[in-house]
Amino acid sequence: MSTSLIQKYNVPGPRYTSYPTVPYWEEQTFNLDHWKSALKRAFQESNQNEGISLYIHLPFCESLCTFCGCHKKVTKRHELEQPYIEAVLKEWDLYCELLNEKPQIKEIHLGGGTPTFFSVEHLQQLIKGILSKADVADQHEFSFEGHPNNTTKAHLQALYDLGFRRVSFGVQDYNLAVQKAIHRVQPFENVENVTNWAREIGYDSISHDLVFGLPFQSLEDVLYTIEKTKSLAPDRLAFYSYAHVPWIKGNGQRGFKDHDVPKDHVKRKLYEEGKKRLLEYGYHEIGMDHFALEQDAMFQSFKQGKLHRNFMGYTASKTKVMIGLGISSIGDNWYSFSQNEKNLEDYYARLENDEIPVFRGHVLSSEDLIIRQHILNLMCTFKTSWQDQALYFPQIAEVLMQLEEMQNDGLLQIKGQELTITEQGIPFVRNICMAFDLRLKRKIPSTQIFSMTI
Known part of the structure; x- marks a missing residue:
């Protein structure tokens, strides 16, 4: 590389x-x-x-x-x-x-x-x-x-x-x-x-x-x-x-x-x-x-x-x-995420009150569900497609424009309505997924909250 x-x-x-x-x-x-x-x-x-x-x-x-x-x-x-x-x-x-x-x-x-x-x-x-x-x-x-x-x-x-x-x-x-x-x-x-x-x-x-x-x-x-x-x-x-x-x-x-x-x-x-x-x-x-x-x-x-x-x-x-x-555990039911109390004493206290000890979470929007599937496809199969109307989203043209440079660098191929990550592109799969991450693009962090991709 x-x-x-x-x-x-x-x-x-x-x-x-x-x-x-x-x-x-x-x-x-x-x-x-x-x-x-x-x-x-x-x-x-x-x-x-x-x-x-x-x-x-x-x-x-x-x-x-x-x-x-x-x-x-x-x-x-x-x-x-x-x-x-x-x-x-x-x-x-x-x-x-x-x-x-x-x-x-x-x-x-x-x-x-x-x-x-x-x-x-x-x-x-x-x-x-x-x-x-x-x-x-x-x-x-x-x-x-x-x-x-x-x-x-x-x-x-x-x-x-x-x-x-x-x-x-x-x-x-x-x-x-x-x-x-x-x-x-x-x-x-x-x-x-x-x-x-x-x-x-x-x-x-x-x-x-x-x-x-x-x-x-x-x-x-x-x-x-x-x-x-x-x-x-x-x-x-x-x-x-x-x-x-x-x-x-x-x-x-x-x-x-x-x-x-x-x-x-x-x-x-x-x-x-x-x-x-x-x-x-x-x-x-x-x-x-x-x-x-x-x-x-x-x-x-x-x-x-x-x-x-x-x-x-x-x-x-x-x-x-x-x-x-258990403490800090994250749950996923496809439509929403949840995370348990991270502090042991808080976890015990919630259970003593007969409460499921969830302290935060997220309900996925219809857009979230589509983007989630694309990112899952890329992470698990190194390819994705928006040919199916259920996986189409209005910002796909913007995403493809952002991916154009990666395609020129030989990291991926886009043919019709399908994207495939090349052998050379596999180490950059996180970067490719980021192009689909609409939430990240709408609100870029002001401080570093993620590890480096490479």
Whole structure:
């Protein structure tokens, strides 16, 4: 990739796990009743056909990883586990009462924080409590994020017995200097152990999360990490760009200096050379930052045009309803978004008053729904079309004019009423989506609120 293209398009931009993006939610016109009404509508439309998804946020971490942008609570007090599990189950009870029909669960994802901060017994209590009030879809996908330093074989076995078949391990980088800078020291042997245990137990899909652009990280570090990863042969990989947003996360990303972080063409070379190596090893690019072997369900979903993207990232199947449980969790029922209280005490207080603990959200307009579909198409299939009248919007001519320069740069092709992102354009998918982002164009931020796109 040319340095000139990187310099030209390396601007702050959303990662598009939703549209509208969270900074553009119309919170002032949203209330909990809007969320409940839209949720019941979407649930009635989809429960029997495709089921629902649950994202459960387990926020506790024993130490702070300074590269992390997730909402977490750093503590070593494991006595916090039980009251939190009880609160999440009460929140689920409130949703079950609202829906007034037994949910069919298609997906569960345990994220964090560190889900494996919790004991085996508490995770069993949580999942058994959830499933006691629901049916499980035949082709369900239950997954969780495991920390290689504290995930035990007992964790893996217990969750497998409860229907989990996919696990993701955070690796980041194997260079000790990089690990120390991000406060995430974990030997290769720990990752090797949990990967082998998961494979022995029978997990269908094992994923490793790698990150490029970390402080002090060199090209040799990235390639070495990929070599070590290849030896374990995970079924899928996330190869994320480190999002340096210290203005949002404060001291959480101030364990190093700004000049310690690779930038621009230096950072992009880490990705380009890393991607090249992954492709040589049989991994296929399936959406932004994600790679999978051919046998993995994510690759099959991508080939069939069924890949989906939401606040959990890429998923192999789509559900209209995603309910977020736990502090800071985001829910999505296609017609509206909601986010739970971020503060643990506020979350508990709302539940004690028998209230679903949503504190903000957004109701999607008819225009939002059209733009959302275009951005989903681009992020999941690298193409979109407005030939169908349902996906036409009046500003499409303006969008195409903005994309003309990208087409001249070889990043995309527009033929008739269809847009296709080229191989060269895939790293710029966020920039291409931004051309469709009408809310962003109408109100350009006065300060930087997004990470850089490249």
